[in-house]
Amino acid sequence: MDVVEFRPTPEQYAWTFGGVAPTHRIKPGTVLKLWTEDAFSGRITSTTDRPSAVLNMAEVNPQTGPFYVEGAEPGDTLALHIVDLTPARDWGASTTIPFFGGLTGTDRTALLNEPLPEQTWIYQVDRAAGTVRFEAQRGSLVIDLPLAPMLGTVGVAPPGREVRTSLVPDTFGGNMDTPEMKPGTTCYLGVNVEGALFSVGDGHYRQGEGESCGTAVEGAMDVTLIVELIKGGAPPWPRLEHDDHYAVVGSARPLEDAWRASQVGMIGWLGELYGLAELDAYQLLTQASKAPLANVVDVNYSALTLLEKSLLPAASAYDGMHAHLRSIAKGLS
């Protein structure tokens, strides 16, 4: 088994999906042990840091990668299994960035209101307790929230010759910002270009659904992934598999279109898994699907359709790829 370890220097960060030469060429089956810088490129470190003063908006969401997967061709399916996510720092940060976030006017929802005040929250990590600490900026409320590490950004190079910033979620994955991208997840992405050219970044020590203010508990992350390749079978939208769930992520605006894409994506998957007709799958989702939001802040919003496996007959997505990767993952620890 190939194991590749990589901690990029700042000069090695990628800022886009597509348009960047790979840092590594890897074989399917490779285990990656990566380090990812936080979404702020490490520039927010204190509650007195104001984003408009310290951030460089051209250098946010640095990506580790891209990785060229040997043999990956357009139409194939990349399977990325998240073995482990461990906070690489003892603190994370979140902040309100002017004209960014779900409850403020933005560059697109262009209004005449002043920006919200810039505030920064620093979350101390308690590894033993498995928590991060929220401390109110006004008043004295302190709340320890469970650590729940996830990757905001997992994506391949886009189709159609495009290059997109690492802030964008779309059919190619990218900045989906869903808490469901957590250890134990297998993420299936359609391959658009030779080598797939995937990268990861934007670790969150935890995040609510919707990522309301636009920044989660952002933190550098130690990431262990297994990379596999499935010939053919490219899904139209990113698919996630957990031990206990299937999920499809749709990304679009307005938000109902993100949800629609995830629903139609899941209807397609149910067709593959069970030979279920479209209208039957539509009916089944109507009664059985969970619909947690991912983000309502990014260039596209992201929504999930999530199905509990326990509700469904046994099935084997991609010939049991998830179970296969889980067993390999267990051998790693």
Added chain:
Amino acid sequence: MDVVEFRPTPEQYAWTFGGVAPTHRIKPGTVLKLWTEDAFSGRITSTTDRPSAVLNMAEVNPQTGPFYVEGAEPGDTLALHIVDLTPARDWGASTTIPFFGGLTGTDRTALLNEPLPEQTWIYQVDRAAGTVRFEAQRGSLVIDLPLAPMLGTVGVAPPGREVRTSLVPDTFGGNMDTPEMKPGTTCYLGVNVEGALFSVGDGHYRQGEGESCGTAVEGAMDVTLIVELIKGGAPPWPRLEHDDHYAVVGSARPLEDAWRASQVGMIGWLGELYGLAELDAYQLLTQASKAPLANVVDVNYSALTLLEKSLLPAASAYDGMHAHLRSIAKGLS
């Protein structure tokens, strides 16, 4: 304790929020034992029933009520505690209605596509097993899904002299279609008119988040409620309290506005519960809130912001109303 039992005749159904004389005047503290007809007014009974042939679209979502609550004045808060929901029939029904649903053109998302085919699914209830049975119309897939009874529609008379059909969710509650409206829930609604004039209906034996095709497992329901009144404190959007969660329901189009309303509503509630400043509450929601969708099919779409109580310091919403109603509910069984 007053107990009122009521099974309306078809002539007694209400079809609107507002604009209808109350069927009963009740005192705060009253226990209601109600029966609600299904959303189809009982007209869909077989897989061969086509909605365009058997439904009367002017008579869907029949309401039981409205109830005039003595002492309720505009600005007050109605607390409705759902003690029990028991399917009143041994089967439920779901169907695709032309130009209605989340994955089809509609009267508003007006397109030139033909309507989707009309299909009806009948779900048999297995009370012992606690399941409803999905049977695919094409192929042979059969899936037993857990019973999870809920009320699609809980609402008071609207503000501003309006009368709205029972198909509408809005600030007054109404057709929110969220699975979180289940036994054990206390629903807080702002009172807009004297007597509040609330009604309930649209029982679902279960429903996925989003209610994709527009109709859940619709079924007549035996409903036990406790009605309480809180002077003042009217919330801008419906609030739900479970033993383990707080939730706020926002209803609007596009879907992001439904979510925004629920978020701002929860920020207000956190301010009341903890004295939390707006930006601190925004930050806390960013890391802690769940955001399950309710429906993406109704006149307004509905989305929830949901917070686990276990993440938060102890608090007492509305002076412990939920705990109070829970203890009364226990005494009823």
Added chain:
Amino acid sequence: MDVVEFRPTPEQYAWTFGGVAPTHRIKPGTVLKLWTEDAFSGRITSTTDRPSAVLNMAEVNPQTGPFYVEGAEPGDTLALHIVDLTPARDWGASTTIPFFGGLTGTDRTALLNEPLPEQTWIYQVDRAAGTVRFEAQRGSLVIDLPLAPMLGTVGVAPPGREVRTSLVPDTFGGNMDTPEMKPGTTCYLGVNVEGALFSVGDGHYRQGEGESCGTAVEGAMDVTLIVELIKGGAPPWPRLEHDDHYAVVGSARPLEDAWRASQVGMIGWLGELYGLAELDAYQLLTQASKAPLANVVDVNYSALTLLEKSLLPAASAYDGMHAHLRSIAKGLS
């Protein structure tokens, strides 16, 4: 020819479509000479008036009417021809209302931003020059804009037992806020209840497309209308006919759905006028329709599909109703 003159007292204003007893019963063919109060119910009179201090939000958009049209039944078409609109005052007013307008957070686009500052502009009318005067509140810019009187609100009672505030535009017309509702316009509305129960109000001395800040140059208006009734033929969305244009008004959120409704509405009308197949009409609109916005501020947004008659073969909508009403109108002056 019946002529009815009516200047309502404040006690006679209607605040809703539906739910109000008619002020008059009239015969088809009646000429109405009406007075309408401004949208502020006359409470904004000076640049120092702050809406939050002087407005009663339960009493805005007062309607003159409703009028019961004898013989009007559901499924019929009401034809209202605007003969004349003359400002009834020498000044109009516009103002920024907190959390209302197109470029600010609102009750639905719920954000955490502070409201925009409240400012009031008073426009002096120069009848001889045919202008209203814009005077910047900061700086000295003064611009005389042409008078272009229109009615913001023209509507019938809604279907489905509903009662809607006079702030709402929908299939029943209502608060569409389009500059195309001007002298010379025939407005066709589907009748939903016996007698149609239409009312008018919300005169604008002029308005831009979109009505950005939410309030036009609002002013009391002297209104001359001719009322006609067409048996059957109820259009799904309001239709307008000018000497030189056909238009259909769609109202919904998000804005694309308002536009879609207007497009599909016009495709239907082209089918009636020319026997044009749906796809051919879709194609023709693609190359020929104008799409001016009406409002992006109301409960539903309103958008128009507008077709120049000069581009089309001669046709006779509703058996020449518009030409008929134009000739009667000429006889009135």
Added chain:
Amino acid sequence: MDVVEFRPTPEQYAWTFGGVAPTHRIKPGTVLKLWTEDAFSGRITSTTDRPSAVLNMAEVNPQTGPFYVEGAEPGDTLALHIVDLTPARDWGASTTIPFFGGLTGTDRTALLNEPLPEQTWIYQVDRAAGTVRFEAQRGSLVIDLPLAPMLGTVGVAPPGREVRTSLVPDTFGGNMDTPEMKPGTTCYLGVNVEGALFSVGDGHYRQGEGESCGTAVEGAMDVTLIVELIKGGAPPWPRLEHDDHYAVVGSARPLEDAWRASQVGMIGWLGELYGLAELDAYQLLTQASKAPLANVVDVNYSALTLLEKSLLPAASAYDGMHAHLRSIAKGLS
């Protein structure tokens, strides 16, 4: 005066904004005499051509260019003056493409409906009469519509290292698909990369507002442009200047955000032109702006805020650049 003539071979077409080496380096002041292929890359030539059979969706909207403008740096303003647009063929084509267009489910508004039927309309050009001929596919309706040549696509390389397909409209211009991009227009675009790297394409012999079905009367075009450079002053959204109008184009989803961007963009321009305060400009637009839609079909929708110069005091945008270019243009003919 430099004059550059260029008719690209198919191998020279650009398919993206950004990511392509320039075909020419030109000096500010250069006159370009270009030929642009139609949006279908010339593959639709007959009413029997079905898009799904003959189109290559990876090769639509071919661009002529990009052109590297010497001296252009990020933050500068590119001024492109359209001197002349002349149809280069005697016919244009329009077609319904599966899952593309404003009145059908699409890849983003993902629905379960079947695609609309594929139909192709061929429009014969009558140069003498100045018309294109619409011929209904069903029935016999024939309508001669005025020729109104425009460019669907005018754009520079995007910011943020992105490369976007030529199907996208955004802050960098691109596929805005507005009939206001016509002879006599000066288009001001902010420069994002050295040399600006602009290209043009997607000629329309005419187009309605909204471009409902997604394809206008598409045709190859002979294009005469003058290119100028303004140091600094980059507008946030594309600005257009005609002899008689100012306009700003916003592009986003949902459609209200496109309109909002155009409004806020115009408020900024009015501030530059007249020193008008934001709220005064908001008020002025409320009463004076036109809001024609451009397209409701592309990756982002596009909407315009348009102001008649005749309503405003005399002003000189960009130091009279438009008048300067008009006078040069007159010297060319």
